[in-house]
Amino acid sequence: MTDTFDVTEDLSSSSSLDLQAADIALDAAPIEPALPNGFVLLGLAPELVQAVEDLGFTQPTAVQERAIPLALPEMGDDQASDAGKQRFIDLMVSSQTGSGKTAAFLLPVLHTLLTQQQQAAAEERLAFERAAQEAAAKGEAPPKRPKRKDPTNARHFKPATPGALVLCPTRELAQQVAHDGIDLVKHCRGLRIANVVGGMPYQLQIAKLQNANLVVATPGRLLDLQRSGQIDLSQVQFLVVDEADRMLDLGFSDDLADINHLTEQRRQTMMFSATFAPRIQQLAMRVMHDNGASVKRIQIDNPQEKHSNIKQVLFWADTPQHKRLLLDHWLRDSKIDQAIVFASTQVECD
Numbered sequence: 001m002t003d004t005f006d007v008t009e010d011l012s013s014s015s016s017l018d019l020q021a022a023d024i025a026l027d028a029a030p031i032e033p034a035l036p037n038g039f040v041l042l043g044l045a046p047e048l049v050q051a052v053e054d055l056g057f058t059q060p061t062a063v064q065e066r067a068i069p070l071a072l073p074e075m076g077d078d079q080a081s082d083a084g085k086q087r088f089i090d091l092m093v094s095s096q097t098g099s100g101k102t103a104a105f106l107l108p109v110l111h112t113l114l115t116q117q118q119q120a121a122a123e124e125r126l127a128f129e130r131a132a133q134e135a136a137a138k139g140e141a142p143p144k145r146p147k148r149k150d151p152t153n154a155r156h157f158k159p160a161t162p163g164a165l166v167l168c169p170t171r172e173l174a175q176q177v178a179h180d181g182i183d184l185v186k187h188c189r190g191l192r193i194a195n196v197v198g199g200m201p202y203q204l205q206i207a208k209l210q211n212a213n214l215v216v217a218t219p220g221r222l223l224d225l226q227r228s229g230q231i232d233l234s235q236v237q238f239l240v241v242d243e244a245d246r247m248l249d250l251g252f253s254d255d256l257a258d259i260n261h262l263t264e265q266r267r268q269t270m271m272f273s274a275t276f277a278p279r280i281q282q283l284a285m286r287v288m289h290d291n292g293a294s295v296k297r298i299q300i301d302n303p304q305e306k307h308s309n310i311k312q313v314l315f316w317a318d319t320p321q322h323k324r325l326l327l328d329h330w331l332r333d334s335k336i337d338q339a340i341v342f343a344s345t346q347v348e349c350d
Contacts, residue, residue, distance in 0.1 A: 035059065042068050045111050047187040052103070055183060061100035063300045064107070067093055070296055071108035071270060086112075088238075088268035090288045094276050094299040102180050105240045105270050109164045110181070112238070113213050114188050116163070159232040160194070160209035165239050165263065166216045167256070169246040171197040177242065178216040196221050196231075206230050219247075219255035226262065233262040241287070244273040244280055253283070260287045 038059040039049045052058075060068065073086035095101040132142045166181075168174035178195035185191045194212035196205050198221045209215070209231055215222070225231045239259075241247060247256065269288050273280050276299065285292040317323035330336060343349045 038065070039107075042107075043072060043111075044068070044107055045114050045188075047114065048107055048111055048184060050187050051184045052107075054186070061104075063093065063095040063099045063101050063298070064104045066298050066300070067091060067101075067104040067270075068108050070298070071105065071268070073112060090268060090292070090295040091270045092276065092280075092284055092288075092292075092295050092297045093270065093272045094274065094297075095272060096274060096300070099300060101272050102177055102242075103184070105166070105242070105272065106177070106181050106184055109166075109214065109238045109240065110184055110188070110191065113163050114191055117190060117213070159229055160212050160215070161232045161235040162194070162209075162212050162215040163235060163237050164214040165222075165233065165236045165259075166214065166242060167219055167222070167240065167247070167259065168216065168242050169218070169250050169252065171199055171218055173243065174216050174218050181214060181216065196225060219252045219259060223255060223258060233259070234265060236263040236265070237267045239263050239266050239269045239287075241269075241271045244271050244283060245275060245277065248279055248283065256283070256287065 035058070037049060037053065039052050039057075042060060042065070044052075070089050070091055073088055093101065093104065095104070128143065128145065135142050166174075166177055168177055174197045175195055178193055181193040185193060191214075192212045193214045193216065194205070194208045196209070196215055196217035198218055200221075202225075205221075205225070209225070215231070222231070226233060241256070247253075271280075271284055271287070276297065281292075284295060288295045315326060317326055327341065331339060
């Protein structure tokens, strides 16, 4: 009896010590509650929120947090049964590369296009059900749903009529924006994105344009396809000009003026640029509603801000050969891990 009592006492005391240790551990490392998904709080569609979460993001960046609420329609869908009653704000956003600006304009545009698509599908379904009920009341056969026509058949060809247009200054940027957009619509049924850039086969791009809701394009190729009747810009509701400063640097001012004229019926214009330089403001006055009088400006960081860890030094060279020797000397320096060399011409780069 004595042995049994001693063993029981030891076990109980050991268990008590373990529980105390567990309590101390819990007190030392309290579990912090998870933050709510910031994209849900912005009011975006669940399909888009899920796609963003699949990419590994649950909290918006500074530019996304400020731009998305302003880019969405002022009147919610639950308050406006007619999409025509929704009001949109023109935006000018200054944000640097890597700040998440692509999602800042893609997400609100895709949200509105998706909402409009779902509303149109609901209205079409109600109209079909109403027609079926009327036919049943008259003792007639129920109506048949219209079959989808094959867009590859030349007889059924119609110019693409996108609802949104994103303009980019370079092919590489346009391809990247289109790729990001495709990732964002992976859960959105029936929402299609097309990429229109120079240096790519016309027929392939024409095929991808069919039934596209959002088109990401460079200005030159877009106008080529418009002039040949492959795309109709009269239904564009949202125009986004990405990297407007580079757009002007590359000489697209006249093309932007043409696209502005072809999309005069649009409801919203968003312009993203690294700076709010005077020439960008002049461009905004030409393409924004009311000559830019009611545009909202968002500046996330100061592009003129100086970085303390950057040192600029000027080295003089007597001749081109001397400059090449200096360059050769620096590129052989083992202390330099990375280097970027700029040249004025393609031949000099080669």
